[in-house]
Amino acid sequence: MKKVVMSCFLLLAICMKLSAQGYTVGSVVEDFRLKNVDDKMVSLADFKSAKGFIVVFTCNTCPVAKDYESRIIALNNEYAAKGYPVIAINTNDPVASPGDSFAKMQERAKEKNFKFPYLVDSDQQLTKRFGAAHTPTVYILAKTSKGNVVEYTGAIDNDQDESNPSRSTFVKNAVNELINGKKPSVSKTKAVGCTVKWKKA
Amino acid sequence: MKFPFAFLVCMISFGASAQVKLLSLEDFDQRLANGKDTTFVVNFWATWCAPCVEELPYFERLQKENASSALKVIFISVDSRSKLGKLVNPFVKTHKIESEVFVFDEPDQQKFIDHVDKNWSGSVPATLVVNTASSRRSFYEREFSYEELKSLTINPN
Numbered sequence: 001m002k003k004v005v006m007s008c009f010l011l012l013a014i015c016m017k018l019s020a021q022g023y024t025v026g027s028v029v030e031d032f033r034l035k036n037v038d039d040k041m042v043s044l045a046d047f048k049s050a051k052g053f054i055v056v057f058t059c060n061t062c063p064v065a066k067d068y069e070s071r072i073i074a075l076n077n078e079y080a081a082k083g084y085p086v087i088a089i090n091t092n093d094p095v096a097s098p099g100d101s102f103a104k105m106q107e108r109a110k111e112k113n114f115k116f117p118y119l120v121d122s123d124q125q126l127t128k129r130f131g132a133a134h135t136p137t138v139y140i141l142a143k144t145s146k147g148n149v150v151e152y153t154g155a156i157d158n159d160q161d162e163s164n165p166s167r168s169t170f171v172k173n174a175v176n177e178l179i180n181g182k183k184p185s186v187s188k189t190k191a192v193g194c195t196v197k198w199k200k201a
Numbered sequence: 202m203k204f205p206f207a208f209l210v211c212m213i214s215f216g217a218s219a220q221v222k223l224l225s226l227e228d229f230d231q232r233l234a235n236g237k238d239t240t241f242v243v244n245f246w247a248t249w250c251a252p253c254v255e256e257l258p259y260f261e262r263l264q265k266e267n268a269s270s271a272l273k274v275i276f277i278s279v280d281s282r283s284k285l286g287k288l289v290n291p292f293v294k295t296h297k298i299e300s301e302v303f304v305f306d307e308p309d310q311q312k313f314i315d316h317v318d319k320n321w322s323g324s325v326p327a328t329l330v331v332n333t334a335s336s337r338r339s340f341y342e343r344e345f346s347y348e349e350l351k352s353l354t355i356n357p358n
Contacts, residue, residue, distance in 0.1 A: 063249040067281075134324045158309045161283045168309075190314045190323045192279045194250065 022131015025187045029141055029148040032126050034089065034119035037102075037109040042087070042117045044141075044148055051083030052142040052151070052178060054171060057132035059092045060108050061099040062194035065135045068156050069112065072136070075156070075171060076116040084140070084175050086116040091127040091135055097197040127196055134193030140174050140184070151178060154189030221278065221289045223306035226316050232275075238334035239271040242354050245317070245327040247279045248292045252344045253326040257298065259347040263354065264300050272354065276302040279310070279325055330354055 023029060033043045044053060056072055058065045076086035092100035102120050109118045121127050130139060140152035152174040159167035174184035233241055244260050246253035257276070264274040276298065278289050285304050293302050305313045314323050318340040321327055327342045330353065345353070 133322050155311065158311050160281045160310065161308065163283060164308050189311055190321070191310045192247070192314070192323045192325065195252070195324045 022129060023139060023150045023153070024131075025150050025153060027150045028146055029139075029150060030129070031148070032129075034121060034126065035102075036117045036119055037106045037114070042119055044087070047085060049083065050085055050143060052140065052175075053148065054079060054084055054086045054175065055130075055139040055141060056086060056088045056136055056156075057091050057127060057130065057139075057196075058088055058136040059090050059097070059100050059194070059197075060104050061092065061097055062135045064160060064191075064193050067160050067162075068136050071156055071162075073112065073114070075175075078172075079175050080116065082175075082179055084178070088114070088116055088118045089121050089126060090118065091121060091124065091132060092197040093124060093199040096200060100197065124196070124199060132196065134195050136193060138171050140171065140178070142178055152184045152187050155191035158189070158191070160191070221285055221293055221302045221304060223282070223285070224277070224303035225306045226313060229277075229303075229305070229316075233331045234333055236273065236331070236333055238332065239273050240337075240354060241273050241275060241329075241331045242350075243275045243277060243329040243331065245277050245279055245325050245329070247325050248284070248288050249280070250325045254296075256326060256344055256350075257296065259345060259350050261298065261300060262347060263350055266351075267355070274300040276300055278302060278304050280304065282306070282308055 029044070031044045033041050036042045044050075047053070054075055058068070058072065072086060072088065080086065090100055090105055094101040098104075105118055105120060108114075132139075136156060138152065138154060138156055139150055141148040142151045152171070154170060156171050157167050157169045168186075170186055170189050173186065177184050233243075242260065242263065244253075244257075246257060248254070260274045260276070264272070278285075280289050282304055289302070289304060307313045310323065314321050317327075317329060321340060321342055324342055326344055327340065328345065328350075330337065330339045330341075339353075341353075
């Protein structure tokens, strides 16, 4: 009996943790199906030869996300061929943030020649499920027999200005380690970002 | 090396200029610790953060209405350090902000985020309330209305 009560509490605690924080390192990610800027639907399962993913919650409008845009493009250029493509997801509600409408996303993707999916999370359920609180936020996933497992959450690097030559390139380091069959030595980082513009109730 | 440090401490202690200054994490700690029974209301904001900009006047009003009590509002902008001259300084001037405004002299955001509060995810606005004498240190990663801000800082109970 005691054991049952204990496991109930544990389960409850885990559920509460999930709802409060979303995915953390070790979580298995449930696949999704969102519309890309080319009007096609995209799921993780579509990437048959991928070894994992660099999932980036971002948007058109946040100055921090804009500062990181060229680095997101560079990550895909470097790692898509190595099995870790970038999947970008716009978190923001287009009413709360008009610069983040689907049309504006298409414009941006074309202008910057995105070679990776830039997906619209229209009901913001995926952003909530992951627990992305601000843009830009990265989740690195590794494909395993259990599914896509979160191996890293947080910032792209620790130098928004790109002014510090000795910056720590967190995402690059983590993906390099995964490619070499290791667990990322740094798996959770933080950075300043713009809060997600949620749909007004 | 010693002189600039002393100079900085003086500027922090007595500075009433609207000029935005860099603040090291050590000086930040020192400032709060030396405050004794002063309640510091430290607001973290950014020029690009609309809800932050909206609530800045509430903090200014809080300071004005408590000018004679031991309450001190400090603004810390999380705009990246390179934007200090281009963005933060002009912003502070056009918005006529009277409280002190700083930018952390620490390019690694993770360092100052964890230094301010381990539970801070890095989103702004965020506010830290510190009173060394009463060992109060409360951190809020959210927006405030003026009434909320007032009740939280003046009558913490």
